[in-house]
Amino acid sequence: MTNSLADIEEAEVILVIGSNTTENHPVFGMKLRRLARRKGTRIIVADPRKIDLTEDAFLYLPIKPGTDIALINGMMNVILREGLHDEDFIAEHTEGFDEFRKVVEKYTPEYVAEITGVSSSDIEKAARLYGSAQRASIIYCMGITQHTKGTNNVKSLANLALLCGNIGKPGTGINPLRGQNNVQGACDMGGLPATYPGYQQVANDEIRKKFEDAWGVKLSGKVGLTVVEMGDAALSGDVKAFYVMGENPILSDPNLHHLEEALQKLEFLVVQDIFFTDTCKYAHAVLPAAAYAEKDGTFTNTERRVQRVRRALNPPGEARDDWWILCEVARRMGYEMSYKNSEEIFEELRKLTPQYAGITYKRIETVGIQWPCPTEDHPGTPILHVGKIARGKGLFTPIEYKPPVEQPDEEYTFILTTGRNYYHYHTGTMTRQCMVCNFYVPEPYLEMNPDDARELGLNDGDAVKVCSRRGEIELKVKLSSRMKRGEVFSTFHFSEARVNLLTGSELDPISKIPEFKVTAVKVVKP
Template structure:
């Protein structure tokens, strides 16, 4: 997030919420947004479903799944046409040549055309564009409804275009703010859990960065950029990847096209899983290493607003579990690299020594009265640096702001006569991702413990399906059985399913189409057919 949660929910005039249901998927932030609206902040919701916050929204654009880029381009078309852009910001802070390219590209994204693509009303799109552009302070908040598409990267960059042309970056109550989907996802990315980056987003492709880490670690490093997680599965089937170490992930439950994932795991010569529970993926492992939970170890987590916070050991551990750092260190040693066992505090010192944006962060400082338990937000570049609540103040790190020139493209798999419905997937309030932890809680399971599919009431009537009926849902990849929930929450021709439940997991149906840059799967659009069971 470019700004803080407190900033974007208490200092904003308008909130543009795109592809996110924070009351269920991020309930703490959802509570902040709800409170902001109750205190006068206006709300624009851009989402294919009727979510809780649409009841409080000034505008709800119930757009067709997979049309985020068209929506953003349409917003910018209206802003330019109606003289709502921030000319001074565009001139002084952004690439003028690229702005002219953007201006030319969005000429064809008239309200009429965008309304047809997105299945929304023209006047509501115009209303949303004016409301956001005219507000003094207006953040964009988005989540997986933007990123989990084959055009997800373009969707994110197109939202950045909106903020830049309106001059709403580097200021209070503004910014472009992705909500991270799981605890410490931000911290994992910050620490180089991507094949393209070292810590602090220092690029593997940069020879100077390679030389720096070789010197710090006293070893030669492979300068070749690796492959992303979702790209691994076809390479397992092809035999290019023969061994795999999975750490805290359950792809048999959470990744698209489960048959494909199953075939990939069965193709491996050797699979190791480091886990807390016997997950669906762990059942395929040759070796399971028992890891520890957050309550059983020391360290830090980084939350969605870049805030690095201390985690302290709360309970003693029974059994033969080990901290993940001990496991990693032992593997390194047994593979011939003499890596000493470092304490979490020592590891944090090493991170600071090789990562400019973390140079001012240490356990001592995070534990001090100065910080007071609130943590520090990177960039934090020296021991006396206060951290950075708002990014891009005064200038961008790259210099001039760049624009994405992305045309709208349809999703990889569109509905047809055989598979006439668009299926979206997501989460519900009561469960968390793969249910590795939440389905161990009896009280939660009493509330929500089985699969369901939301079907539009007009579609259900046509198919002879009543609320509560058992239905068969099929795609080109598989078939499952679930329970129908009939309402107007989804649009005609659109359905929605959670992926938590093994009695009808939607990921047996989803398509393994990937975003061309980030390689995120297209969970939000796949074609299915439905019939009464």
């Protein structure tokens, strides 16, 4: 997030796009709800599903899946036409405006209405709301990123924020809600194929030298493979071994038949986890790890706040800290790596990670600090780009709408979107062990518009088979008026109906993110 969870209170208008906030980030969702109800903050929700938050929204835009760029271009077209853009900000803080403007001119509300399914008057309304607010914030999540155009979706949102100067102030910004407790931290720490900790490029000789000196070993400058590419490489035989720590790709990755084959082909798979997950079935070695409640360390949240995690109880049996296990394997492979405790690791990593350099366990004993925090007397950074855009000038990117890779046809008539629900989390490894979560959502389901169901002769709770061009699953249908006709939704929490058997592995060319939000499927009686 460019901004913080707290300063959203200062926004007059909040555009929530591709985020089912009340279900997936519930505590922040409650806050949005509260702001709308008690403070009169105007919320615009753009989402294919009539999600819960629409109850409290000032305006709901029922967009067709995968047409976000058209919608945002349409809003910007209106903002420019009506002169609601921030000319001073554009002149002083941005570049690339003229070229960008040319592309946007084509996206009239009428043209965009055809693409998105949102009425031209609602597009105008949304544009005026966002464009005339003194402070407007953009909140987005995987509904924006999990497309083959994901990177361009995000850049479009950046265009919108720049156009109205909604950046670098409280109540503004471009704010992705990170989906997992420490996904921000895992990225910060270099759990990515192109970057060391702190987003420092592995391909940069000077940077690489710094890490070679720190770790006392020669390092590779070749950018590695992303998660979906790893599966492809395993299938082709280029990759022969996987080391998996605390992940369950056999439920979470797209196009699972493909991944199953890949995992079967591996010469060696080691999985380190707290449960015997579905991925463990393919493993040659399974190592028992401590859970978060049994660990000391830090997590970094969606607003870049580094917070202390504390050991509250002892791990079961012989389960050990993940870092301890890795150090022991390293030692046996001839590389001495040992730490007394997690704090010693943190001390090492902060010396190599500029954004974390000023953070110590002592400083975050009670309240976490938001990076960048370059020195020990720096208070941390709740808002990015204050006074000046971090890269110098904010870059407008002209972006054309292109349809999703997969389109419905005569056979596969529905568009399937996937996600999570409020009661479960990711692949269900944790929440499916919990009584309250299972009480509400004990089994997988397919959300479908009642009119579609009637046409197919389906009643609520009927078993259906959902097939895509890649696979099929069986589950119960749940009639839901929040679905539009022609669109269905399911979650990836359930190992008994793995929705990712259906999804495709077409990736965004830059972020390499799969298009989970648009899969063409058919729904039949089993």
